[in-house]
Amino acid sequence: MPVQDFEKIFQEKIDNEIKIEPKDWMPEAYRKTNIRQISQHAHSEIVGMLPEGNWISRAPSLKRKAILLAKVQDEGGHGLYLYSAAETLGQSREEMINDLHSGKAKYSSIFNYPTLTWADIGAIGWLVDGAAIMNQVMLTRTSYGPYARAMVRICKEESFHQRQGFESLLVLSRGTKEQKEMCQDAINRWWWPALMMFGPRDSESTNSDQSMKWKIKRKTNDELRQNFVDMIAEQIKTLGMKLPDDMLKWNEERRHYDFGEINWEEFWQVVKGNGPCNKQRLVARKKAWDDGEWVREAAAAHAVKRNKTKAA
Ligand SMILES: [Fe+2]
Ligand SMILES: [Fe+2]
Numbered sequence: 001m002p003v004q005d006f007e008k009i010f011q012e013k014i015d016n017e018i019k020i021e022p023k024d025w026m027p028e029a030y031r032k033t034n035i036r037q038i039s040q041h042a043h044s045e046i047v048g049m050l051p052e053g054n055w056i057s058r059a060p061s062l063k064r065k066a067i068l069l070a071k072v073q074d075e076g077g078h079g080l081y082l083y084s085a086a087e088t089l090g091q092s093r094e095e096m097i098n099d100l101h102s103g104k105a106k107y108s109s110i111f112n113y114p115t116l117t118w119a120d121i122g123a124i125g126w127l128v129d130g131a132a133i134m135n136q137v138m139l140t141r142t143s144y145g146p147y148a149r150a151m152v153r154i155c156k157e158e159s160f161h162q163r164q165g166f167e168s169l170l171v172l173s174r175g176t177k178e179q180k181e182m183c184q185d186a187i188n189r190w191w192w193p194a195l196m197m198f199g200p201r202d203s204e205s206t207n208s209d210q211s212m213k214w215k216i217k218r219k220t221n222d223e224l225r226q227n228f229v230d231m232i233a234e235q236i237k238t239l240g241m242k243l244p245d246d247m248l249k250w251n252e253e254r255r256h257y258d259f260g261e262i263n264w265e266e267f268w269q270v271v272k273g274n275g276p277c278n279k280q281r282l283v284a285r286k287k288a289w290d291d292g293e294w295v296r297e298a299a300a301a302h303a304v305k306r307n308k309t310k311a312a
Contacts, residue, residue, distance in 0.1 A: 007027060010025060014143050014213075014214055014215050019144070019148060020145060021146075029210070030214055031089050033210070033211065033214075033216060035090075035091045037216065038082055038085050038086040038089075039086045039099070039105060040105060040106050040107060042078075042080075042086060042096070043079075043105055043107035044107040044108035045075045045076070045078040045079035045082060046075070046076065046285070047107045048075050048107075048110075048128075049075045049076055050111065050284050051113070051115040051124070052071065052121060052124060055068065055115060055118065055121050056068055056069055058118070060118060071164065074160075074161065078154045081153065083096060084146075084150075085147050085150045100282075100285065101282065101285065101286050101289065106271070109270040110131075110193050110196070111277075111281060113189070113276055113277065116186075116189070117185070119169065119172055119182040119183045120186045120189070121165070122165045122169035123165065123169065123186035123190040124190065125161050125162055125168065126162060126165035126169055126235075127187075127194040128190065128194055128197070129158055130194070130232065131194045131197040131228050132158060132197070133155065134198075134224045134227055135197075135198070136151050136154060136155050136158060138219050138224065139151040140152050140155055141215075141218055142215065142216055142217070142218070143214055143215040143216060166235065166239075169239055170239060173239045173240055173241060183241060184241050187236075187241055187242075188244040191243055191244050192244070192262060192266075193270075195229070195262055196266075196267045198221045199221040200267070201221065202220045202222045205220070205221055226256055229257050229259050230256055233248060233250075245260045246260065247260035247261075248260070
């Protein structure tokens with residue numbers, strides 16, 4: 001069959017909401033885009049464990065420690081599902097990890113910001129996991145089967161992450177003067193980076209059109225960002241806190257909140273590796289990889305031994 005026919009069958013499947021599976025024919029660019037997006041997503045889950053892991057030993061109570069431990073472990077699990085989903089497209093786990101360590105592969109810039117106080121852990125759950133959910137709920141319907149199925153499971157855990165973050169901030173927002181200030185300060189620092197998580201404006205986003213046609217994405221960056229602002233602008237009323245944006249205002253005509261402009265200079269600086277913690281994160285990841293060498297060796301040796309016993 002000529003390639004054009006394969007392409008036609010492929011696009012028809014997409015148009016008819018039939019998932020693309022690992023052994024199906026797919027355009028090279030579709031494969032590449034998915035590998036890039038899924039592995040980037042996997043890296044984000046794994047690197048995202050670092051700023052929060054930083055607070056496990058300092059959580060203010062046993063209850064908070066148990067919740068945070070569970071959440072950080074969930075993120076590790078998300079990374080593993082996603083690496084597996086990317087592997088079905090023909091990229092090895094090792095190549096993906098190498099690309100992360102060499103700086104060739106990106107991960108979400110949000111994890112290059114530091115966690116300065118306990119309230120940051122609440123703000124991350126509420127705002128960062130909240131922004132991630134907006135994107136991930138859409139991805140449960142993405143066209144590549146293994147990615148979509150991984151996202152269904154991930155989203156269930158993400159909604160717990162967001163709720164625990166909000167609840168933790170709610171306690172602080174009803175606490176002492178210092179706790180209230182700490183809560184507001186964390187919101188002030190995480191709000192804009194959270195908005196940046198949706199990526200560049202649609203007008204500047206290079207991959208958007210093709211990704212929409214292939215139903216890898218189903219909503220644009222600006223649409224998702226607007227949905228997020230609308231959700232958080234309402235939820236913050238319960239906290240009795242303020243979002244650090246003087247332009248934030250309900251627009252009756254649009255039936256959406258208007259909001260101020262993101263600092264795009266800061267956005268691109270962090271993407272390029274010049275955020276507050278970029279270097280620190282990569283050093284920590286590489287160290288974890290090196291320290292885990294003996295575990296990988298032991299697991300491989302055990303597998304060889306077990307196969308020999310089976311064969312005998
Ligand atoms: Fe996650
Ligand atoms: Fe999460």
